Amino acid sequence: xxxLKKLAGETALYGVSSILGRTLNFLLTPLFASYxxxxxxxxxxxxxxxxxVLNVIxxxxxxxxxxxxxxxxxxxxxxxxxxxxxxxxxxxxxxxAILVLSAQPIANFLEYPTHVNYIYYLAAIxxxxxxxxxxxxQLRLAHKAAKxxxxxxxxxxxxxxxxxxxxxxxxxxYESGATGMLADLVQLAYSPGDDVKYVFISNLVxxxxxxxxxxxxxxKMRWQFDKVVFLQMLRYAYPxxxxxxxxxxxxxxxxxxxxxxxxxxxxxxxxxxxxxxxFGACYKLSMFMSxxxxxxxxAAEPFFFSQARDKNSPETFAVVMKWFVITCLFLFLAISxxxxxxxxxxxxxxxxxxxxxxxxxxLMANLFLGIYFNLTIWFKLTDRTIYGTYISILGAVxxxxxxxxxxxxxxxxxxxxxxxxxxxxxxIACYLLGQKYYPIPYKIGxxxxxxxxxxxxxxxxxxxxDLGKIQGFAANVMLLMVFVASVFWNEKKGLN
Numbered sequence: 095x096x097x098l099k100k101l102a103g104e105t106a107l108y109g110v111s112s113i114l115g116r117t118l119n120f121l122l123t124p125l126f127a128s129y130x131x132x133x134x135x136x137x138x139x140x141x142x143x144x145x146x147v148l149n150v151i152x153x154x155x156x157x158x159x160x161x162x163x164x165x166x167x168x169x170x171x172x173x174x175x176x177x178x179x180x181x182x183x184x185x186x187x188x189x190x191a192i193l194v195l196s197a198q199p200i201a202n203f204l205e206y207p208t209h210v211n212y213i214y215y216l217a218a219i220x221x222x223x224x225x226x227x228x229x230x231x232q233l234r235l236a237h238k239a240a241k242x243x244x245x246x247x248x249x250x251x252x253x254x255x256x257x258x259x260x261x262x263x264x265x266x267x268y269e270s271g272a273t274g275m276l277a278d279l280v281q282l283a284y285s286p287g288d289d290v291k292y293v294f295i296s297n298l299v300x301x302x303x304x305x306x307x308x309x310x311x312x313x314k315m316r317w318q319f320d321k322v323v324f325l326q327m328l329r330y331a332y333p334x335x336x337x338x339x340x341x342x343x344x345x346x347x348x349x350x351x352x353x354x355x356x357x358x359x360x361x362x363x364x365x366x367x368x369x370x371x372x373f374g375a376c377y378k379l380s381m382f383m384s385x386x387x388x389x390x391x392x393a394a395e396p397f398f399f400s401q402a403r404d405k406n407s408p409e410t411f412a413v414v415m416k417w418f419v420i421t422c423l424f425l426f427l428a429i430s431x432x433x434x435x436x437x438x439x440x441x442x443x444x445x446x447x448x449x450x451x452x453x454x455x456x457l458m459a460n461l462f463l464g465i466y467f468n469l470t471i472w473f474k475l476t477d478r479t480i481y482g483t484y485i486s487i488l489g490a491v492x493x494x495x496x497x498x499x500x501x502x503x504x505x506x507x508x509x510x511x512x513x514x515x516x517x518x519x520x521x522i523a524c525y526l527l528g529q530k531y532y533p534i535p536y537k538i539g540x541x542x543x544x545x546x547x548x549x550x551x552x553x554x555x556x557x558x559x560d561l562g563k564i565q566g567f568a569a570n571v572m573l574l575m576v577f578v579a580s581v582f583w584n585e586k587k588g589l590n
Contacts, residue, residue, distance in 0.1 A: 129261040130289055137290045141212055144204075145220060147342060152186055152224045155334030155479075157231050159327050162474060164235060165399040171235070175311075176318035178327070179228050186224040193217035215294035222301035229308040235396045245307060249300050256296035260284060264292075333483035340486030344493045344516055348373075348501070348509040355501045361448065368445070373506050376449035379429070379436060380456035386425055387464040390418060398471045408534045415468045415534075419541045420581055422461045423548045427577055430454035430552045431570035452510035454552055459510070461545075462517035469524040472532035481527055489520040544581070551577060 130138070156178050163178075164171045193200070197213035206212055233242040264284035267277055284292075305312070352373055353366035361369050394414070401407045429436060430453065437450045473481045493516045500508025528534065551573045561569055 129265060130293075137206065137209075137212070138293050141216055141294070145216060147339070148189075148216075148220055149223060150335060150338040150342070152189055152220050153182070153227055154185070155331035155338065156182060156327070157227055158334055158474060159331045160228055160231050161235060161396050161399045162330060162477075163323075163327060165403075172314070173318065175228060175232060176316050177320060177323055179225070179315055180317050180319055181324065181327075182224050182228065186221045190217040190221045193220075209288070209291075211291060212294065215291070215298055219294065219298050219301055222298070222304065226301070226304045226308055229311040231396075232311060235400075237396070245304070249304060252303060253296050253300035256299055257293060260292035260296060261289060265289065330477055330479055333479040333481075336483040337479075337486040340483075340490040343490040344486075344513070347493055348497050348512065351497060352501060352509065355498060356505060357502055360502075360505050364445070364448075369505070372446055372449045373452075373509070375446050376437075376452055376506070377456060379433070379440065379450075379453045380460055382429055383422065383425060383457045383460035383464070386422060387460060387467065390464065391467055394468070398475070408532075411468070411471060412535045412537065415465070415536055416540065418464065418468060419461070419544060420585075422464055423544055424574075424577065426454070426457045426461060427548055427551060427574050429457060431555050431573055432567070435567070449506045452506045455507070455510040455514055458545075458549075459514040459517050462514070462521045465541075466517060466521045466524055469521065469528055472524075472528035472534065476532050478531060481524075485520050485523050485527075488523060489516045492516045492519050540584070544577075547580060548577060 160174060160178050163174045193213055194217050197210045197217075198207075200213050201207055201210045230242060230245075233239075233245075260283070264280045265286070267280045268284050268286060353370045356366050356369060358366070360366075361372075364372070397414075398411065401410055404410065433450050433453045434447070437446060437453075470482060473479055493512060496512040496515060497509055500512055502508075504511065525536070525538075555570055555573055558566070558569055560566070
């Protein structure tokens with residue numbers, strides 16, 4: 095139980111950094127909306143969408159590869175670090191050089207022909223992102239969750255402060271024609287006419303500062319390239335890349351095609367563009383489950399690999415899965431039972447109430463995504479990562495087919511149902527294959543019982559008569575306590 099408590103503690107630390115990081119990044123949205131032209135805001139969305147895809151290619155699954163090869167029998171972690179970091183340094187230099195040399199054609203394709211500098215910033219940001227990824231992974235492997243979290247938060251704070259400095263301080267001071275020491279500083283740091291570049295400069299500076307922070311890791315590093323080991327790593331890693339790219343299809347496709355396939359006047363009084371805005375805003379409410387899963391993932395991946403050689407590891411993994419499901423279901427209920435209240439707090443306009451019904455569905459979809467992540471340990475430990483590729487492609491096919499089928503019929507609900515179906519199919523496929531190659535005694539009946547109970551409690555809440563705000567909230571709290579009591583009664587022996 096002490097091992098699981100340690101895992102829970104690290105997950106909490108990663109969770110603090112994730113939640114605080116997302117909150118700080120969220121503050122950039124009103125800042126950009128206030129100080130950037132709408133077209134400039136669109137440029138930043140465009141560039142960072144490309145960055146998300148390229149980041150998967152730059153890193154090439156070597157983060158998970160580092161965990162796996164560091165925990166192999168007779169493995170020497172510094173040697174694994176040297177091999178992977180050397181590879182990523184070289185490959186990211188090559189990729190960034192290609193971006194720089196192709197900057198003008200890329201800018202032309204993106205319809206920013208006079209802003210080649212955006213591509214230069216993108217190349218540099220991706221380079222620094224990649225070279226610090228393994229030092230960050232090294233902290234996770236060493237269970238230094240507090241240090242990991244503090245560096246991540248400091249990086250985000252610096253990025254936010256630089257954006258505030260350039261956009262909220264420099265721009266108004268410059269435009270006011272003020273004089274004095276601050277105005278002189280602004281004259282050096284800021285030039286008008288292209289404010290969006292400061293978004294990229296802020297990101298670039300914040301990422302570049304990570305290099306001296308990790309100087310100890312870089313100074314200890316020695317150039318190393320073993321062709322045989324590299325090919326072994328490549329065989330292990332390339333399915334993870336495909337998995338990541340397929341995951342982006344699952345995550346982003348619905349929002350990309352939504353207004354294109356939604357019938358005209360499907361939601362009376364709202365245009366397709368407005369419907370997309372409602373869908374996107376309500377989609378964000380499911381991020382709470384995503385944050386929990388991301389926090390767990392930061393702690394769990396190195397934990398799973400460190401426990402792999404323990405003869406009791408299958409039983410340990412099963413216990414981790416059980417408590418992961420219980421914790422996420424508590425979160426699912428806490429949000430789903432109070433989604434209207436949460437919607438009024440975070441999405442204040444009445445229009446957004448139209449899409450709140452999809453939130454519980456998306457939360458459940460994310461729960462299955464988290465279960466799927468737990469299950470993937472079998473192909474990571476048995477070096478059968480190719481199965482991850484097959485499963486991800488299967489999920490992508492489900493996403494594409496059912497989004498096109500269901501959005502025209504059911505709108506928001508059709509897309510949310512597709513997301514749930516995608517992750518459910520991936521979970522079932524991964525479980526069945528895993529039990530064949532790396533059996534783990536998961537308590538499937540136990541987990542399904544908790545899931546069905548949670549869904550039933552949400553259904554009951556939705557069908558209660560109008561009790562008023564206070565009484566309704568109290569009723570939902572009671573329903574949540576039913577779940578807690580059920581878990582306590584069923585698991586009380588394991589809590590001792």
